[in-house]
Amino acid sequence: MSRAVLGRTxxxxxxxxxALFPLVVTSATWQNTAILMLMxxxxxxxxxxxxxxxxxxxxxxxxxFGTGAYVSTLLALRFGLTPWAGMFAGAGVAAALSLVxxxxxxxxxxxxxxxxxxxxxxxVQAVVNGWDLLGGAVGLSLPLHPTGFWPMVFNRSKLxxxxxxxxxxxxxxxxxxxxxxxxxxxxxxxxKDEPDAARSLGVSLTRYKLYAIALSSGLAAMGGxxxxxxxxxxxxxxxxxxxxxxxxSLVAIMGGVGxxxxxVIGAVLLTAIEEASRMGFGGTGRGTDMVVYGLLIVLIAVxxxxxxxxxxxxxxPASAPAAPPAPASPVEGAxx
Amino acid sequence: xxxxxxxxxxxxxxxxxxxANEDVSFNVAAGEIIGLIGPNGAGKTTVxxxxxxFFPPTSGQIRLDGQPVAGLPPERMxxxxxxxxxxxxxxxxxxxVLENVMVGAMLHHPAVRVATERALSALDFTGLxxxxxxxxxxxxxxxxxxLEVTRALACEPRxxxxxxxxxxxxxxxxxxxxxxxRRIQARxxxxxxxxxxxxxxxxxxxxxxxxxxxxxxADGPPRAIAEDPAVIAAYLGEEYRAxxx
Numbered sequence: 305m306s307r308a309v310l311g312r313t314x315x316x317x318x319x320x321x322x323a324l325f326p327l328v329v330t331s332a333t334w335q336n337t338a339i340l341m342l343m344x345x346x347x348x349x350x351x352x353x354x355x356x357x358x359x360x361x362x363x364x365x366x367x368x369f370g371t372g373a374y375v376s377t378l379l380a381l382r383f384g385l386t387p388w389a390g391m392f393a394g395a396g397v398a399a400a401l402s403l404v405x406x407x408x409x410x411x412x413x414x415x416x417x418x419x420x421x422x423x424x425x426x427x428v429q430a431v432v433n434g435w436d437l438l439g440g441a442v443g444l445s446l447p448l449h450p451t452g453f454w455p456m457v458f459n460r461s462k463l464x465x466x467x468x469x470x471x472x473x474x475x476x477x478x479x480x481x482x483x484x485x486x487x488x489x490x491x492x493x494x495x496k497d498e499p500d501a502a503r504s505l506g507v508s509l510t511r512y513k514l515y516a517i518a519l520s521s522g523l524a525a526m527g528g529x530x531x532x533x534x535x536x537x538x539x540x541x542x543x544x545x546x547x548x549x550x551x552x553s554l555v556a557i558m559g560g561v562g563x564x565x566x567x568v569i570g571a572v573l574l575t576a577i578e579e580a581s582r583m584g585f586g587g588t589g590r591g592t593d594m595v596v597y598g599l600l601i602v603l604i605a606v607x608x609x610x611x612x613x614x615x616x617x618x619x620x621p622a623s624a625p626a627a628p629p630a631p632a633s634p635v636e637g638a639x640x
Numbered sequence: 641x642x643x644x645x646x647x648x649x650x651x652x653x654x655x656x657x658x659x660a661n662e663d664v665s666f667n668v669a670a671g672e673i674i675g676l677i678g679p680n681g682a683g684k685t686t687v688x689x690x691x692x693x694f695f696p697p698t699s700g701q702i703r704l705d706g707q708p709v710a711g712l713p714p715e716r717m718x719x720x721x722x723x724x725x726x727x728x729x730x731x732x733x734x735x736x737v738l739e740n741v742m743v744g745a746m747l748h749h750p751a752v753r754v755a756t757e758r759a760l761s762a763l764d765f766t767g768l769x770x771x772x773x774x775x776x777x778x779x780x781x782x783x784x785x786x787l788e789v790t791r792a793l794a795c796e797p798r799x800x801x802x803x804x805x806x807x808x809x810x811x812x813x814x815x816x817x818x819x820x821x822r823r824i825q826a827r828x829x830x831x832x833x834x835x836x837x838x839x840x841x842x843x844x845x846x847x848x849x850x851x852x853x854x855x856x857x858a859d860g861p862p863r864a865i866a867e868d869p870a871v872i873a874a875y876l877g878e879e880y881r882a883x884x885x
Contacts, residue, residue, distance in 0.1 A: 487750040492734050494743045501730035501788075504692060505795055506718035508746035562734070 307620065315565065319474075326466045335462045341575045342469035343527060344422070347548075348555035348567025349476045350523035353483060354489040355553055356562035358516040359496030360410070361418045364425030365524050365552045367405075370396040370432065370544035372525025373532040377444050378437075380455070387456040391529040398525035399518040400607070406517040410510055422546065443539025446532065456533040467533045472530055476523050480564055483519065492516055493562070524552070550597055557604055560613030569612050574600070643706035645670045645830050646691070646799055651700035651710075652688050660686040662854040663700070666801065673825050674832045675841040675862065678851035679874060684834045685727060687780035687851070688801050691832070692724040693717035704799075718747060725788040727804045727834075733777040736770060740776050740787055744794030759794055766790040766820060782813040789820065791814040793829075800824060802833045814840050841868070850874070 311551075322342065347369065353393050355361045375397045376390025385393070409420045433441045451457045458464040483489045491512045496504040499509055532538045555574050558567030577600075578593055585592050608615050653661040660683045669672050676684050689695040691702060693714040697801060702710040704720055712720070723744075727843040732740050741759035742752070749755045763769045766786050777785060785805050792800055806817045818840055821831055825844075835841040841848075841862075848865040850858040852874045858865055865871055 412810065485752060487746040487752065489744050490735075490739065490746060490752075493734060493739075497732040497734050498730040500694070500714075501726065501732065501791075502743070503694075504718060504724050504726075505712040505744045505791065506715050507743070508713075509716045 315323060318568075322470055323467075326463050332462065335466065337579050339462060339466050339469050340579075341572050342466070343530060343534075343576055344551065344555055344572035345526055345568040346469065346473040346476050346527045346530075347472065348396055348559070348571050349480055349550045349564075350520050350527065351552040352520075352556045352561065352563075352567050353480055353523070354513075354516045354520035354555050356566070357484070357489060357496065357592050358492040358513055359562075360513055360516065362421040362517075362520075363418050363546070363553060364421035364423070364428075365521065366408065366544050366546065366548040367428040368398040368521035368524040369528040369531070369548060369552075370428065370538075370540070371521075372402055372528025373538045373543045374432070374438055374444070374505075374528075375525070376529040377446060377532045377538055380446060383446065386454045387529055387533050388454070391526050394525040394529050395522035398528075399522040401515045402521035403514055407510075407512050410513045410517075421491050422549075425544070425546055425549050429540050429546075432540045432544060439539070441540060443537060443542075448536065457536065465530075468530060468533075472526060476526075477564065477568075479519065479523060484564065488512060496562070537617045547594065547597075554597055554600060556611075558600065558611055560611035561614060563611075563613050566611055566613045573612070598600040643703065644668060645672075645705065646832075647701075647703040647706070648687070649701040649703065651687065651690060651696045651702065653683075653690055653695055654698045659854050660698075661690070661851075664851070664854070664856055665700075666856060666859055668729045668830050668832060670830055671825060671828045672830050672846045673821065673844055674830075675838075675845035675848040676832055676851065677805040677838075677841065677848060681853075683854040684849040684851055685803060686854075688724065688730045688803055688832075688834060691717075692722060692801055699822075703862055713785060718795055721796075721798035722801065723792035723795040723799070724801035725785070725792055725803050725805055729781070729784045729788055731776045731779075731784055731787055731791075733775070735776055736773050737776050737779065737787055738763065741791050741794045744791040747795045748843075752851070762790050762794045765793065765823070767816075782809050782816075785809070785817075786820070789824075792811070793824065797829060800829050800831045802831055802835075804834055806837040809837075818844055 325338050329335060351362065351365050370393035372391070375385045375394035379385040379390045379393055380387055405424050409417055409424070412420050434439050438444065446457065446461060448457065451459055491502065491507045494507060495509055495512060503509060528543060531543065551574070555570035556567040558573060559568065559570030559571070577596055581592050581596055603610065648664055648666050651661055651664040653657065664687060667669050676687065678684055686695065693712050693716060696711040700710065701708050704722070709717065709720060732743065738759055741762050742755045744757040745758035745762065749758055760772065763772050766788060766789060767776065768783065768790055771783060776787060789802065789805060796803050802821070804855040806814050807869050809817060814837055821833065821844055824831060833841055845862050847860060849856060850865060857874060858868045858871045
């Protein structure tokens with residue numbers, strides 16, 4: 305079996321598992337963990353368009369996730385707009401915001417860009433903290449009623465959230481896949497590898513980086529809407545924190561930056577590690593997640609910059625006769 | 641008379657107080673091969689970077705078909721038909737050879753299928769077809785340089801800027817590179833070639849432009865250049881004689 309066929313088989317099996325899981329496992333804790341995995345995976349895949357393919361490491365993506373959460377929530381509270389529409393409105397606002405932020409920040413290269421995005425994330429968080437319309441530090445709550453499809457509120461069972469999260473992840477993967485199959489995807493990889501060479505071939509760096517950030521942040525915002533609907537309470541700490549931004553980048557880096565399914569693998573692993581450490585420390589250690597992140601970043605940077613997928617490719621080289629084993633590609637920007 | 645394909649007019653580029661190019665002027669006609677030579681630090685690469693849009697000139701003008709283009713960014717220059725290679729190769733290492741060339745082909749053919757076809761035919765032209773699906777990072781230095789040329793050709797340029805594509809190559813590889821430049825010219829593409837390898841550039845150049853300390857000190861056919869006392873003093877050394885045609 306060639307690696308491509310094997311990969312496809314594994315992907316289908318994983319999809320089947322994700323679809324059947326909440327029907328088989330009825331424990332609320334496990335169901336919740338599964339939804340969390342799907343949501344984190346979706347964020348990671350969204351982040352990956354900018355941070356992975358285009359190589360522009362953003363550590364402020366929570367700003368876009370939070371934008372999605374706040375826009376759809378505000379539209380629902382003020383105008384009774386269904387979150388299904390609010391989700392796209394949030395994506396639009398986040399994409400527009402990302403263009404305004406991206407325009408100046410893309411003048412910075414490498415680490416400086418990453419640092420600027422941290423600053424942007426912190427600024428957005430500070431602004432929302434002091435903005436009464438958005439509930440300030442207390443945040444906004446959505447009503448428990450009415451429930452159902454259009455208000456996207458379900459209180460009897462977690463099942464609908466699971467399938468919405470799965471659907472959103474698949475949609476995000478589809479957008480990602482379409483990008484990689486178009487000239488935009490090729491251009492983004494070219495920009496990441498050798499920006500000057502890309503320019504000499506007619507690629508406008510600013511234009512394509514802006515495409516990437518708009519798509520990436522729009523998709524992250526859609527995840528924000530889902531989070532708001534699932535929790536029915538959003539505040540700056542939960543939707544705009546730098547920890548969340550780091551998590552998005554970390555799952556992509558763990559799984560394999562610039563790969564389609566890498567962030568999904570990273571999300572499953574990271575969520576599992578987090579939940580395990582939470583159970584292990586029994587909730588006493590607030591901040592243990594940060595310790596775990598730190599440790600993981602160090603381990604990945606030192607031992608496996610190309611992530612889990614990179615490790616698999618090294619261990620199990622493609623067996624097709626013409627193709628020699630893929631070399632370990634040191635991934636730029638993987639190290640923080 | 642129609643204007644030349646490329647006209648460089650009193651091009652000056654200063655970095656702080658240092659003038660890398662001072663009043664550099666020369667023309668390139670359509671389909672012509674120009675050898676741009678000079679000692680290290682003479683400002684050859686600076687001329688290239690200005691022509692390709694990487695450095696905005698301090699003063700002077702660059703005209704393409706008579707239109708002023710000085711100060712346009714590289715991506716605009718590429719769209720106008722000026723493609724380049726780099727002195728130190730800058731291939732996309734995470735991509736295959738074919739994908740590298742596709743990025744060039746996408747300038748005029750963004751659809752992936754068309755770009756693939758164009759890239760394959762460019763690879764065929766430069767003789768890299770059998771390497772098409774290899775990771776670009778696994779090519780030899782000579783092949784990487786050839787890949788850069790292929791990628792630039794995929795942009796369908798009218799003017800190709802080749803920056804030391806023969807440096808570090810073996811005798812056989814230099815001959816192959818010379819042959820390739822000839823075939824590129826036969827397609828009607830003008831080439832400006834920065835080269836240290838004299839046996840590579842002398843036989844194929846229609847004209848040579850010699851730079852020294854940022855100034856043009858000679859401009860003419862290779863045989864005349866090789867016998868020009870100023871050029872010999874500056875660069876070639878007493879021993880060098882142009883090889884017969």
